[in-house]
Amino acid sequence: MRKAKIIGFLTSAAIGVGFMAASAAAQSDEGARCEAVTGARFDASNVTTLYHEADAKAGLPAYCEVTGTLHPASGSSIGVVYRLPMNWNGKLLGIGGGGWAGNVTLQAAAEGLKAHYATAQTDGGHPGTQPWDLEWNTNPEAVTDFAYRAINRTTIAGKELIKAYYGRAHQRAYFQGCSTGGRMALMEAQRFPTDYDGIIAGAPVYSLQVQTSAVLRNNGFAKPGAGFNEAQLKLVNDSVLKACDAKDGLADGLITQPRACSWKPSVLACKPGQSGDSCLSKAQVTTLDTMYAGVRAPDGSWAQLPLSKGGEAGWGMFISAAGGGTTANTGGGLPGLTHLVFGDRQIDYAKLDPNKDVPEARRSAFAKAYEATNPDLSGFFAHGGKLILWHGESDPGPSPVGTLDYAKAVAKGDAKGAAANLRTYLLAGVGHCRGGPGADIVDMLGALDKWVDKGHAPTTLVATRTDGAKTRPLCVWPQVAHYKGKGDANDPASYSCVTGAKE
Secondary structure (H helix, E strand, O other): OHHHHHHHHHHHHHHHHHHHHHHHHHHHHHHHHOOOHHHHHHOOOEEEEEEEEOOOOOOEEEEEEEEEEEEOOOOOEEEEEEEEEEEOOOOOEEOOOOOEOOOOHHHHHHHHHHHOOOEEEEEEOOOOOOOOOOOOHHHHHHHHHHHHHHHHHHHHHHHHHHHHHHOOOEEEEEEEEHHHHHHHHHHHHHHHHOOEEEEEEOOOOOOOOHHHHHHHHHHHHHOOOOOOOHHHHHHHHHHHHHHHHHHOOOOOOOOOOOOHHHOHHHHHHHOOOHHHHHHHHHHHHHHHHHOOOOOOOEOOOOEOOOOOOOOOOHHHOOOOOOOOOOOOOOHHHHHHHHHHHHOOOOOHHHOOOOHHHHHHOOOOOHHHHHHHOOOHHHHHHHHEEEEEEEEEEEOOOOOOHHHHHHHHOOOOOOHHHHHHHHEEEOOOOOOOOOOOOOOOEEOOOHHHHHHHHHHOOOOOOOEEEOOOOOOOEEOOOOOOEEEEOOOOOOOOEEEEEEEEOOO
16 A cells, blocks of 8 residues: 555656656747747847746746837837737737837736737837827827827737747737727727727827817916815815715715716805805816816817816826916826927917817827827728727816717717627726726726627626725616615625616
8 A cells, every 4th residue: 555655656746747847848948939039020120039937926927028129111110019928818919008108018918918818019119108208209200100000010010920929820809008008099990990809998098189188277277266275176076976976876985977967166165254175266166167067179179178076086197286287297298299289380388279279289280190089980890890998987187078979979970880899888986097986997808808709798897996995887888887775885786787867
């Protein structure tokens, strides 16, 4: 009996040693294959490769990192990074950038790599990760790259590299981005409809309306007596929540439909003899009315997109509500684009005119290249493409109103195509891409993959928070989640999806 145990132990040990040896050999083979990658495989220069072993703590598989530069035109220099995992799932994941930059970081690729996607990233046609750096825009080719070409060429080259590296073509291609990445996502669907089978566009900064809104909002708060200190913003936020938080059946610090909230700033107007942080001046009331309503240009389009009621506590991320007139992002970077959108005309951004300046900026050649406003997705839908649009309701940068406007425009032009291939989600209390008091973590990629690969169109999704404080269902717009009146507030089963107020 003892002899059998010893033999069994030795056999197991031998198998273990054999497995480790095989694993080491496989890693050695993968490392050699990674080192063998050259620019000839995907028409790139300055190619470097680095093999990364699996990182169990981070949940990352072993992968080959390929860095290079693409030159689709003279003067164009598109930096790309591809991460090619062992045990590849057969799919490509393109990843968008943020601000006025691309994103080639491992952090951005991690979600896809953990699921064994081959990931494709670009610097957008210029190096650097500073979101408000616009020095590159004096190069016309760099402008074209950032506007639309970089993502497309990164995708084409990535598909070529994948086929050469794995010996087979990809089965599916998805793109995921938020903010600028959301604009890139829509640009792909509009200009290059066959690049991707499925696209996720979060909080898309898809038109210069986001930048003009940033300037006009700051200018509004900078008017005499119109600025707010933190205590006054809290006063407003508390009053809004008291009036509208429970409209969805649950008082949880989140407003499910901000635009259906009938609260008026005038309820906080100072009475005779009243002042300080317990009430609002006439100028403050007027300014808030404008912030929630927005400002239209002469053609009816938005010059200043509306802000959502209930999101006041997060406005400081992009807005100088105190009345300083400037923020770290300098009005979304619009002053850095002056020569592209206004030519040689001098612009006083403190007096930006929504009736003259905003329409002029949006008629510029730059806007025509940069804006991803075309609602015609017939080519993308005909290709079988699926699009998930999403936006945080408390976003102080790009407004969820802009995303809803785009979803409505797509449906107006192609109701059947939109019904079959487009899903829109609004996340209550969530700020710009992440943050805020709402539940901001959603497996959009998993939902998209099931939709494209298995034909299971997404319905109600589940959103959580990193701290575990909230779990909420996400209904397909125009439906909204309504608490049933009983049950755990963090159990999605305690909610039903109902048709919300028209917006």
